Amino acid sequence: MQKKRSTFLFSMLCFGLAFLYVPIFILIIYSFNYSKLVPIWGGWSTRWYTKLFESPEVWEAVMLSLKIAFVNACFATLLGSLAGLALVRFGRFKGRTLFSGMISAPLVMPEVITGLSLLLLFITLSQLIGWPSARGFTTITIAHITFSMAYVAVIIQSRLSGMDESLEDAALDLGAKPFRVLLDITLPILAPGMLAGWLLAFTLSLDDLVIASFVTGPGSNTLPILIYSRIRLGLRPDINALATIMIVTVAIGVLLAAWIMWRQDKQRQRDRKLAAGDSLKHDLDD
Amino acid sequence: MEDTASQPSTRLQQLGRTLQSSWRSVVVGLPFFWLLLFFLIPFAIVLKISFAESLIASPPFSTLLQWGEDGALNLRILFDNFKFLAEDELYLNTYLNSLKVALISTIWCLLIGYPIAYAIVRSDPATKNVLLMLIILPFWTSFLLRVYAWMGLLADQGTINSFLIWLGIIDEPIRLLYSQFAVYIGIVYSYLPFMILPLYANMEKLDMSLHEAASDLGAKPITTFLTVTLPLTLPGIVAGSLLVFIPATGEYVIPDLLGGGNVLMIGNVLFNEFNSNHDWPVASAVAIVLLIVLVAPMMLYQRMQSRESAAH
Structure with a gap:
C-alpha cells in the first residue's frame, strides 16, 4: 500500500514538473526554427536572433524596462524596509492598522484595479497641479514602487520577526548607542532580506504588463508592452528568440544566486561547527 | 503580528523610543505618505468617478460637487452606473463567468x-x-512569456495538434486556442506554484509521527488521509486557494491571449470599457464591484497572514 502511494506521488511529481517545463522547452526549440511560421518546422537557424538585435524598438524597450526596474527596486527596497521595520519593531503607533492594511493590500489587489486607480490619480494630478505632464518612465516607476514595496515589506517583516533580539540586547548592554546598534547590528542582519527584496522588486517590475499598460503614455513601451502588442496578433518567431534570451538569463541568475546562498550557508555551518569545537576544547583545557 | 509587535523586549522598546524623536517619524512617515498618496487616494478617486456621469469632455465624467442655480453647493451622487451594471446581462454574466473560471482553475x-x-x-x-x-x-x-508558450502549443498548427495528427488520433486540428479550455490551462499553468508553495510551507511543519501512529493503529491510508492529513493541511489549502482564486478572478492577460475574445472575464471588460469605450464612470463602477466581490477572500487571506506571522 505504502509503495503504491509513493508511486502515485512520484508520477504526480513528474507530471507536474513536465507540465511546468515542457512548454518552455518547446518555446525555446522553436526559437531556432528557420520557418517564418512558428509551428511549422523548417530546419535549425539562428536568424531570428540576428533579426531581433537589428530592431531598435526592442533595444529601446529593453533599456526602458531595465531603467524602470532598477530605480523601482532601489526605492521599493528603501520604503519596504522602513515599513517592515516600523511594523515589527515600533509596537503600537497611531494609524498602525491602516498602515499594515495599506502595505499588504497591493499583494492581493487585482492588477486591473491598481492600474486603473493609479492612472486616474495621475490624470487628476496633472489637471490640478500640472504634474505629471506626460506619462511614461516616471509614472510607471511610481506605480511599480507602490506594489513592489509591499513584497519587500513582507520579506523584511519575516526576517525581523525570526531574528535573534539578544544580539541587539547585548550591544545595548555593552553600552552601544541605539543608532550604532541599528547601523552595526540590525542592518547587517537585514541585508540578505533587503537583497532578496531588491531582486524580487526588480523582477516584478520587469514582468509587469497590466499596470504599466494603464499608466504609460504614447511612445513609452516597456518590454512586456512591446511583446504583448506583437503576440496579440499571433505567434512570432522573433518573440520566441527574445523569450529564450530572457528565460535563459533569468534562469542563470536565479541558479547562481541560489548556489551562492547555498555555499554561504555551508560555510556558516562549518564555522559554527569549528567554533563549537573550539569552545569544547577550552572547556576541556580548563 | 499584533502580538509580536506589542511585546518586544523592554530594551528594544527603549531602542524604539530613543529613535522616536526624529527617526521614528521618518521611518513610518515615508512609506505611510507614499501609500496614502499612491494607494489610498487613487481608490478614493475611482470611487468618486464611479458615482459620476459619463460625459463627452475632458475629463469624460461629471463632477460630484456642483454649484446649483440657487447658489448652493449640491452633492450629486449617481447610482446610474451600478444600476447599469446590474441590469445589463453582459456584466452579470461576465462576473459569474470570472468567478466560475477562477473557482474551477483553483480546484x-x-x-x-x-x-x-x-x-x-x-x-x-x-x-x-x-x-x-x-x-x-x-x-x-x-x-x-509563459502564457505565450501555450499559444504555440495550443494553436491550430501547434505542437499538440501536430502531435495528435502524427499519432493518427485525429485527422484535422481541433480548436484548442481561443477557447475557455485554453484559459483554464493558462491559469492553472501560471498559478500552480502559488498553490504548491503555501501547501509545502504548511505540510513541512506537520508532525509526520501522527501519520505513523494512525497507520500503526491500523487505519487504512485513505482514512489516515481524510482524518489526519487533510484537516491538518487545511490552512495551507485555504492560503494556496486564495492566492490562486483572487488574482485569477481579475485576470486580464490570459483570457485575452488564450481566450481571444471568446472568453469574457471581468478584467477584460474593465480594460476595454476604459481604453476602447472611454467610459470612465462605468469602468470605475466595474472596478468597485470587482473589489466588493473580492473583499471577503482578500480579508480572509490578510487575516491568515497576520495570524501566521503572530505564530512566528
Missing part, C-alpha cells in the same frame, strides 16, 4: 498541486531543495 491547481507538495515534503533533504528550486524558478521568469 485544478489544488488537485495537481497537493500531491506535488506532498511528494516534495516526503523527499530527502537534498532532493527537496532541488525540487523547490524547480517549482520556484518559473515564478521568476516572465509571466507573459
Whole structure:
C-alpha cells in the first residue's frame, strides 16, 4: 500500500514538473526554427536572433524596462524596509492598522484595479497641479514602487520577526548607542532580506504588463508592452528568440544566486561547527 | 503580528523610543505618505468617478460637487452606473463567468498541486531543495512569456495538434486556442506554484509521527488521509486557494491571449470599457464591484497572514 502511494506521488511529481517545463522547452526549440511560421518546422537557424538585435524598438524597450526596474527596486527596497521595520519593531503607533492594511493590500489587489486607480490619480494630478505632464518612465516607476514595496515589506517583516533580539540586547548592554546598534547590528542582519527584496522588486517590475499598460503614455513601451502588442496578433518567431534570451538569463541568475546562498550557508555551518569545537576544547583545557 | 509587535523586549522598546524623536517619524512617515498618496487616494478617486456621469469632455465624467442655480453647493451622487451594471446581462454574466473560471482553475491547481507538495515534503533533504528550486524558478521568469508558450502549443498548427495528427488520433486540428479550455490551462499553468508553495510551507511543519501512529493503529491510508492529513493541511489549502482564486478572478492577460475574445472575464471588460469605450464612470463602477466581490477572500487571506506571522 505504502509503495503504491509513493508511486502515485512520484508520477504526480513528474507530471507536474513536465507540465511546468515542457512548454518552455518547446518555446525555446522553436526559437531556432528557420520557418517564418512558428509551428511549422523548417530546419535549425539562428536568424531570428540576428533579426531581433537589428530592431531598435526592442533595444529601446529593453533599456526602458531595465531603467524602470532598477530605480523601482532601489526605492521599493528603501520604503519596504522602513515599513517592515516600523511594523515589527515600533509596537503600537497611531494609524498602525491602516498602515499594515495599506502595505499588504497591493499583494492581493487585482492588477486591473491598481492600474486603473493609479492612472486616474495621475490624470487628476496633472489637471490640478500640472504634474505629471506626460506619462511614461516616471509614472510607471511610481506605480511599480507602490506594489513592489509591499513584497519587500513582507520579506523584511519575516526576517525581523525570526531574528535573534539578544544580539541587539547585548550591544545595548555593552553600552552601544541605539543608532550604532541599528547601523552595526540590525542592518547587517537585514541585508540578505533587503537583497532578496531588491531582486524580487526588480523582477516584478520587469514582468509587469497590466499596470504599466494603464499608466504609460504614447511612445513609452516597456518590454512586456512591446511583446504583448506583437503576440496579440499571433505567434512570432522573433518573440520566441527574445523569450529564450530572457528565460535563459533569468534562469542563470536565479541558479547562481541560489548556489551562492547555498555555499554561504555551508560555510556558516562549518564555522559554527569549528567554533563549537573550539569552545569544547577550552572547556576541556580548563 | 499584533502580538509580536506589542511585546518586544523592554530594551528594544527603549531602542524604539530613543529613535522616536526624529527617526521614528521618518521611518513610518515615508512609506505611510507614499501609500496614502499612491494607494489610498487613487481608490478614493475611482470611487468618486464611479458615482459620476459619463460625459463627452475632458475629463469624460461629471463632477460630484456642483454649484446649483440657487447658489448652493449640491452633492450629486449617481447610482446610474451600478444600476447599469446590474441590469445589463453582459456584466452579470461576465462576473459569474470570472468567478466560475477562477473557482474551477483553483480546484485544478489544488488537485495537481497537493500531491506535488506532498511528494516534495516526503523527499530527502537534498532532493527537496532541488525540487523547490524547480517549482520556484518559473515564478521568476516572465509571466507573459509563459502564457505565450501555450499559444504555440495550443494553436491550430501547434505542437499538440501536430502531435495528435502524427499519432493518427485525429485527422484535422481541433480548436484548442481561443477557447475557455485554453484559459483554464493558462491559469492553472501560471498559478500552480502559488498553490504548491503555501501547501509545502504548511505540510513541512506537520508532525509526520501522527501519520505513523494512525497507520500503526491500523487505519487504512485513505482514512489516515481524510482524518489526519487533510484537516491538518487545511490552512495551507485555504492560503494556496486564495492566492490562486483572487488574482485569477481579475485576470486580464490570459483570457485575452488564450481566450481571444471568446472568453469574457471581468478584467477584460474593465480594460476595454476604459481604453476602447472611454467610459470612465462605468469602468470605475466595474472596478468597485470587482473589489466588493473580492473583499471577503482578500480579508480572509490578510487575516491568515497576520495570524501566521503572530505564530512566528
